[in-house]
Amino acid sequence: MEKNRYKDLVNKHTPKENRLYNIMVAFITGGLMGLLGEFLIQVYSYFLNIPSKEASTFMIITLVLFGTLFTSLGFFDKWVNFAKSGLIIPITGFAHAMMSASLEYRKEGLVTGIGTNMFKLAGSVIIFGTVSAYLVGLIRLILFGG
């Protein structure tokens, strides 16, 4: 059978993913994460009496802490499975990616296991995050002068 004909045959029997449902779940859970983040910023800046820029760093630390903690306790992957991009895209996803890779390779040594594999998933986030931040900054500099 030719590859194209086989592809049609396969598509006929492959179930459609419920994209609209997945998008809605990710949108709502992602939105709730944003709401939680904003709430934390307000709380920190109000109670600790610090500017919101500093409070947002505190917020990030808090979310990363709970992301890694929940991953280590073994149930964050189930949440991710449900919320999908709603939890993967926020900073919690980054923490989750680092922590899960570290856990996976912890038996293979500090350097050869955890050190080498920690950024297995998160590495590309850092690379492309930095590159795109640089490019956007450059565009902003050219268009608006900084």
Place this chain on the structure above:
Amino acid sequence: MTFKYNNVYINETSTVVGPYEKKGPLNNYFDKSYDDLYFGTKTWEQAEMKLIEESVNILLKKLKKNRFDIDLHISGDLLNQIVASNYAAARLGIPFLGVYSACASSVEGLILGANMIEADQIKNCICSASSHNNAAEKQFRNPVEYGGPKPKTATFTTTGGASAYLSSNKKGIKIESSTIGTVQDLGITDAFHMGAIMAPAAGDTIYQHLNDLKREIDYYDLILTGDLGVYGKKILVDYMQTEYGIELKNYDDTATIIYDLDEQPVYAGGSGCACAPLVTYGYIFRKMHKNEYRRILLVATGALLSTTMVNQKLSIPSIAHAISLEVIE
């Protein structure tokens, strides 16, 4: 390539499984099961090694034999350098052949062993296969705790080890014939759709087998593929009809038997080297002994997946080997 055998029998089998299989519908058919995924070892790779070692030891105990009575041990698994098999073999100390054809390894082992027994080169052999859910996830996909959303077509690697003892003693189930398959590649690149990758290999091997032996499909009471999953099964039925004009009637797939697909979170069903032999050795053999099936064709299918080659944008090839099993007259 098809072989016929006059004098090869599967005398005895053994199965060891993990917690997901224990919770599945076939629990009563396994020899031993565990509630966790480590089995007292420190890592998943070592746990898989233990699955093979333990299944061989249970088999030897059932046979009342020791390792010096066994001429050859053939084993395969999914891990890089088939470490589970190699390390288990190091502990078992039986002359050893390691095999790899992904999830078709179990039947590849049976074919090799059957041929050597038929040729009188060896008196007996043990053929094993194993897979471990977390070890496979770690190697082929993302870290286990990462989870990561999967499509409905994804399959769930079974955790288990299965061994069979082959000899020319007329006891158990007869190995009647076998067919070595050719590697197929119909351009599927989706590593989460193993059924689509492997269905052409299964189809080709079944067709070649029937053609070589001049048989009709209804010669067999059951055609059993392992393991295409819910959607791969539908694809194979359609593929056999359109490509070869063969209607698959008495057909089932081990991926859809080993788990409760409605209750367990296994997507399209089971997969892994152990899936086909776990279902066949326990459940199907029991049915054969009760004469519910007299002749079955077990077609183990393997997706020859390599993450390196997938990243290099090549499609995923697959292979299937078939073995014809009969109740002794």
